[in-house]
Amino acid sequence: MYAAGLVQGVVLVTFPAASTIFTSPAQYGLSSTQYGTMFLPQAVTAVTSALLQGGLAERFGAKRVYLAGLAANLAAMLLLIASWFVETEQGVAYGLLLAATGCLGAGFGLTVPSLNTFAAAFHPGAVDRSVLVLNSLLGLGTALAPVFVAAFVGLGAWVALPVLAAAAVVGLFAVSARLPLRIAADTASGRPGGRGPAGRRVPVPPQFWVFAGFAVLYGFCETMNGNWSQLDLTSLKVSAPMASLALTVFWAMVTLGRVLFAAVARWFPSRLAYHVLPFVLAAAFALISALPSGAGGLGIVAFGLAGFGCSALLPLTISFGQEKLVSLAAVISGLLIACYEVGYGLAAFGVGPLRRAGLSLPELFGASAVVAVVLGVLSFGVAHGRPSPRSLHPRPQPAGSRPG
Numbered sequence: 001m002y003a004a005g006l007v008q009g010v011v012l013v014t015f016p017a018a019s020t021i022f023t024s025p026a027q028y029g030l031s032s033t034q035y036g037t038m039f040l041p042q043a044v045t046a047v048t049s050a051l052l053q054g055g056l057a058e059r060f061g062a063k064r065v066y067l068a069g070l071a072a073n074l075a076a077m078l079l080l081i082a083s084w085f086v087e088t089e090q091g092v093a094y095g096l097l098l099a100a101t102g103c104l105g106a107g108f109g110l111t112v113p114s115l116n117t118f119a120a121a122f123h124p125g126a127v128d129r130s131v132l133v134l135n136s137l138l139g140l141g142t143a144l145a146p147v148f149v150a151a152f153v154g155l156g157a158w159v160a161l162p163v164l165a166a167a168a169v170v171g172l173f174a175v176s177a178r179l180p181l182r183i184a185a186d187t188a189s190g191r192p193g194g195r196g197p198a199g200r201r202v203p204v205p206p207q208f209w210v211f212a213g214f215a216v217l218y219g220f221c222e223t224m225n226g227n228w229s230q231l232d233l234t235s236l237k238v239s240a241p242m243a244s245l246a247l248t249v250f251w252a253m254v255t256l257g258r259v260l261f262a263a264v265a266r267w268f269p270s271r272l273a274y275h276v277l278p279f280v281l282a283a284a285f286a287l288i289s290a291l292p293s294g295a296g297g298l299g300i301v302a303f304g305l306a307g308f309g310c311s312a313l314l315p316l317t318i319s320f321g322q323e324k325l326v327s328l329a330a331v332i333s334g335l336l337i338a339c340y341e342v343g344y345g346l347a348a349f350g351v352g353p354l355r356r357a358g359l360s361l362p363e364l365f366g367a368s369a370v371v372a373v374v375l376g377v378l379s380f381g382v383a384h385g386r387p388s389p390r391s392l393h394p395r396p397q398p399a400g401s402r403p404g
Contacts, residue, residue, distance in 0.1 A: 001119055001122070002137050002398070003137075004070075005134045005135070005137040006138065007168045007172060009137070009141020009143075009145070010141040010144055010145045010168075012078070012228070013146065013247075014145050014165060015042075015100075016226050019149075019227065020231045021149075021158055023035055027103075028083075028090065028094075030094070035354050037098075038097050038343065039349060040349045042105035043348065045102045045103070045346025046338075047341045049069075050108050051334055051335070053110055053334060054331060057113075063176075063179075066115070066181065068107075070111060070169055070173045072110065074166055075168065076099055076103035077106035077162040077166035079099050081159060081163060082094075083100065085161075112138070112250075113333065113334065115138075115398065118181065119396070120396045127348075128391040131393045134395050136392055139258065140252075146244040147248050148164075170250075190305050200205070200297050202257055210378060215336045216346070217341035218313050220346050220368070221371055222347075225306045226247070226251070228347075229247050229250060229360060232362065236295065236362075237293050238299055242299070243296075246254075246304075253305075253306075255311075256306065256308075258311050262393065265392060268321075270312065270319075271383050271387035271388045273312055274313065274320075274383050275380065277308075277311065278309070279376045280308060281309030283308065288363040288365040289362045289363070290362070309372070315335070316389065318332065319393070321387035322394055
């Protein structure tokens with residue numbers, strides 16, 4: 001499961017890490033609008049699969065859902081490889097890229113919740129530690145993808161990354177298919193799905209919408225960095241390897257920040273970090289918007305600060321939601337991940353039309369600082385008057401568990 005988390009992280013960031021490849025006139029030649037629109041199918045399928053994952057696991061079993069997620073990830077990498085063969089035929093290549101990101105979203109929405117559930121179920125005496133390790137390895141994968149792309153671009157064969165990722169997914173599928181991968185919910189009623197929740201609809205508490213708004217805005221802020229950092233730096237005459245390094249540092253700091261805040265929670269309450277980090281992110285956006293031309297080193301520092309500002313916000317939002325919105329505890333993780341993906345789609349798709357309307361990437365990063373400040377204000381609505389959650393990383397809820 002830990003190896004699957006690492007591979008999932010690499011697969012997830014393969015497309016943003018290759019942003020300069022997709023927009024290069026000598027290769028795919030996509031415009032900013034086409035590049036942004038490329039991630040729209042990913043957002044749609046990720047939202048849909050995240051919302052359906054729990055019900056599918058209840059009906060078919062967690063193992064089958066996990067394997068379906070791996071198959072979708074494999075399809076994404078194969079479609080990306082196929083697009084490389086026709087990259088100069090923009091219409092055909094772009095259609096393949098759209099299909100690939102759609103598969104990637106489905107793979108993410110099915111695989112990641114399943115992995116978190118497995119990590120918790122297989123280590124019942126150390127749930128927090130196992131979930132932390134899994135998510136740290138997933139974060140490590142997101143940090144490694146830009147490094148691999150930069151290395152393979154230097155060798156003149158960037159497509160080697162999706163080839164290696166596809167091979168890794170095939171290996172995971174072959175190994176995982178032979179393992180039982182059973183959890184308690186799968187056998188609760190003697191059938192793959194286990195026992196479902198009571199057949200009544202659970203009313204959505206009004207406060208959920210504060211959590212949902214926070215998750216949407218967080219998804220926007222994270223995606224501004226994750227999808228547009230390289231294009232921002234290359235527009236400032238920073239070299240492609242330095243721009244790739246900045247993206248690597250961003251994802252590395254997201255991961256390191258989560259590990260750090262989990263380690264120091266006893267001395268530095270998670271609730272305090274939740275209030276402070278949005279303003280760190282706002283400062284990072286302001287710094288990014290003011291970067292001078294050719295400032296590669298300062299750009300790396302700025303995006304590293306942005307990664308630190310993002311680090312603990314999403315997992316803490318889910319943890320607070322599980323403890324505060326008790327009636328939705330069994331489904332809050334999927335709902336908030338779906339809201340996060342809506343924010344992802346807004347940033348991934350929305351920047352292209354705004355650039356076409358005349359706004360520059362530095363101006364858009366400056367505007368994102370305002371969004372981060374709004375996050376800081378909303379953090380008091382999410383966590384006001386609440387003790388820090390027992391765990392920085394939310395505990396997975398097994399399929400079929402009853403709300404409350």
